[in-house]
Amino acid sequence: MLTKDVSAEIEAVLSALDAEGKEPSVALVKARLKSKVPMPALIAVIKSWRSSQHVPKVEVAADTQEPSLEQRVKQLELQVAELTRKLTALEQKHG
Template structure:
């Protein structure tokens, strides 16, 4: 599955809220993000931000519709190769 790193976007939202003097909440952060991020991930990020001003890396599933056909094909080919390699290892192990 393709993923998208949204850490920078979340950092920008949290910094913006901080500069505005607003306490970051799940609702405020979620409302300002252009990417859908699961609530448990947002809760973890906000807790980390409040404690250390640090944001852990956050990745969400990439929207395949936004990718070009060539990029989607390349991603699928890479996934097939990974699965083939795993299958070969399993077959060799259980022979």
């Protein structure tokens, strides 16, 4: 069975929620994900994120179709939000 790593997508969602000042919950994370991730995996990831700001590797069954342009743009927006948050934190730390 083909699998794909969705850790980066989950981390981008968690970081975006954090940047918005929202506490990550299963419902909020699941609503923003493009990939289908089992609830027990989401619960474990959110617990890990809350305790150490770490997202463990999460793999799900690979979708055989390519993501749409809209999905790709949304993913890029999440990645930009994550990178912006990290850059701001670095600037404040070394400012």
